[in-house]
Amino acid sequence: MRFPILVALALTAAAGGARAEDPPAPATVQDCLACHGDPDLSITLGSGETQSLHVDARAYAHSVHGSALNCTACHPGFAEPPHPAVNTASRATFRAAFRDACKTCHLDNDRKAHDGVHYKLLAAGDTRAPFCADCHTAHAIEPPARPRSRISQTCAQCHAPIVAAYRESVHGRALTDGNPDVPACTDCHRAHDMKDPRERAWLLETPQMCGKCHGDKKLAAKYGMSDKVLQTYLADFHGMTASLHEGKSVGVTRFTALCIDCHGVHDIKRVKDPESRVIRANLVKTCQACHAGAGPTFPAAWLSHYEPSPQKAPLVYAVRLFYMAFIPFVIGGLVLQVGLNLWRFWVGR
Amino acid sequence: MSSKGDTVVRFSLRTRIEHASVMGLFLALAVTGFPQKFYPAPWTRGLVDVLGGIDAVRWLHRASGVTFALLFAVHVVGAVWPTLRRKAALSLVPEAKDFRDAAATLRYQLGTAPPPPAFDRFDYRQKFEYWGLLLGGSVMVATGFLLLFPLLATAVLGGQFVPAAKVAHSNEGLMAFLVVLTWHIFNAHLSPEAFPGDTTVFTGRIGRERLRHEHPLEYARLVAGAPPPPLAGSAVRALALAPMRGALLVMYLPTLGFVMVGLHAGRRLRAALRRLRPRPKPGDEAKESEPPASAA
Numbered sequence: 001m002r003f004p005i006l007v008a009l010a011l012t013a014a015a016g017g018a019r020a021e022d023p024p025a026p027a028t029v030q031d032c033l034a035c036h037g038d039p040d041l042s043i044t045l046g047s048g049e050t051q052s053l054h055v056d057a058r059a060y061a062h063s064v065h066g067s068a069l070n071c072t073a074c075h076p077g078f079a080e081p082p083h084p085a086v087n088t089a090s091r092a093t094f095r096a097a098f099r100d101a102c103k104t105c106h107l108d109n110d111r112k113a114h115d116g117v118h119y120k121l122l123a124a125g126d127t128r129a130p131f132c133a134d135c136h137t138a139h140a141i142e143p144p145a146r147p148r149s150r151i152s153q154t155c156a157q158c159h160a161p162i163v164a165a166y167r168e169s170v171h172g173r174a175l176t177d178g179n180p181d182v183p184a185c186t187d188c189h190r191a192h193d194m195k196d197p198r199e200r201a202w203l204l205e206t207p208q209m210c211g212k213c214h215g216d217k218k219l220a221a222k223y224g225m226s227d228k229v230l231q232t233y234l235a236d237f238h239g240m241t242a243s244l245h246e247g248k249s250v251g252v253t254r255f256t257a258l259c260i261d262c263h264g265v266h267d268i269k270r271v272k273d274p275e276s277r278v279i280r281a282n283l284v285k286t287c288q289a290c291h292a293g294a295g296p297t298f299p300a301a302w303l304s305h306y307e308p309s310p311q312k313a314p315l316v317y318a319v320r321l322f323y324m325a326f327i328p329f330v331i332g333g334l335v336l337q338v339g340l341n342l343w344r345f346w347v348g349r
Numbered sequence: 350m351s352s353k354g355d356t357v358v359r360f361s362l363r364t365r366i367e368h369a370s371v372m373g374l375f376l377a378l379a380v381t382g383f384p385q386k387f388y389p390a391p392w393t394r395g396l397v398d399v400l401g402g403i404d405a406v407r408w409l410h411r412a413s414g415v416t417f418a419l420l421f422a423v424h425v426v427g428a429v430w431p432t433l434r435r436k437a438a439l440s441l442v443p444e445a446k447d448f449r450d451a452a453a454t455l456r457y458q459l460g461t462a463p464p465p466p467a468f469d470r471f472d473y474r475q476k477f478e479y480w481g482l483l484l485g486g487s488v489m490v491a492t493g494f495l496l497l498f499p500l501l502a503t504a505v506l507g508g509q510f511v512p513a514a515k516v517a518h519s520n521e522g523l524m525a526f527l528v529v530l531t532w533h534i535f536n537a538h539l540s541p542e543a544f545p546g547d548t549t550v551f552t553g554r555i556g557r558e559r560l561r562h563e564h565p566l567e568y569a570r571l572v573a574g575a576p577p578p579p580l581a582g583s584a585v586r587a588l589a590l591a592p593m594r595g596a597l598l599v600m601y602l603p604t605l606g607f608v609m610v611g612l613h614a615g616r617r618l619r620a621a622l623r624r625l626r627p628r629p630k631p632g633d634e635a636k637e638s639e640p641p642a643s644a645a
Contacts, residue, residue: 243389297504308512323520329604338531
């Protein structure tokens, strides 16, 4: 019973071994480049657009695949002319013909990408939505996050205004300076299975996203930040509401303030930056976005991520302390009497 | 036994409606309030969803809270007005006797005093609960309104009053719930005298025998056909002092619980330690008598 499986495994291993030992057949690449090395090689698509068929030999050789794969690894059946028929009706159909090329090796990321918002748009007929090759390029593929600032460059191809705002943010500036601790686009949005950022479920996850770094003790110590920002947010009215909006909660008529509603999304500034939305001078205006008519004393109702203490919020601290003693005192005193009453009934009868 | 002839009217229809309303509102406020206090707990999500989402829960909570505040106001006016017109006495205001009664009852239960004293229309436990509800209710109503109108609250009082009100509202609510869970449920349902439940507050009638047993002073007046004792002195003064006396009783009972039970436990502990301490004579004799016993 086991024999055929063993044989199959042995054959697979042999095949794998042979593949690894054999140098990539440069002859094949060279064969293809005989035609596709011509910068002017192109076809006219049904839509009238011109589609270049040129492959930059140098860029391919430098790419992550250049030394490992020959052309037919991704283009099976294209070893020699005539090539299989491709739907050349438009740029979109032409690109779609090669969309599944990556999943032979990168099945995991391909699957994730099919869960992502870009694929959703693509499936809905939005031909602008990118798939593998649009972000990674087809032939000049380089490590996507080396350096990490490459990530925002990639996204900027379509999301230029957002990336421009991000580059001016506290995170974006640090990323440009090569700081490894700040989030690039994909750290919040993820690389392949990014969700529609307008989706409620995703928005409600954002506090936890921010909390991943802003609840980290080491990072907090390194940059002199509080590591209690998520905790204090969740303990307050907004955070509590956001928590209760989660899950399959129904009937949400209004949305509560999340981190991004006060701090901004892509243009987050250092909290002490004069342009920050949450610096004291600007805070009332930020509150007024939801609380129309909020006066100058209104922002003090929020403890600015501080935990109540005798210095920061003496009244709140005092009330909390009072109840920490008062509740056990009252309930304890009453329970003792109830217990005594029962005991008396027990022994007295 | 429980034919109408054997019962007397104890609560007016209005009092019964007030009690039923407080009961319903208290439950509604607890059910819609606790998911907000204990929101990280897993059970809150299901409860909130069943009630139609957090926004619906909030509106239910606010509507119940405002209704409670109205009921509270109606009750206070309904108690203050007849007193000012000297049409009724304040039978729920703690007297010196209530403080003595509480101590005497505990001493009896500890077994160091004769059976407890005779109570009037309301005993000290009932007065405690009434004033607990009145004083706790006023904290809940006041902090509730601060939270309902944060713009006004911050403009008039200052920013910190809103988070302070939230802490107070949340804790006072929890305490009210725990007091009802321990004190009220015990005294009105689980106590040997009331089990399985005292129905007087719903029917308005109490058995004659039971009244004689639990409120003998009131019963004696009833039998004699005497009216309730009139309010002595100035009605304004009595009304002004009433909440203070109520607060005093509310603080007094838990203190008494700790002090009396603590003292008693201390005495018992000392007695036990004295018994444990090796006494030279009897201890030695006991030891010497042991070996033969085990050998046999």
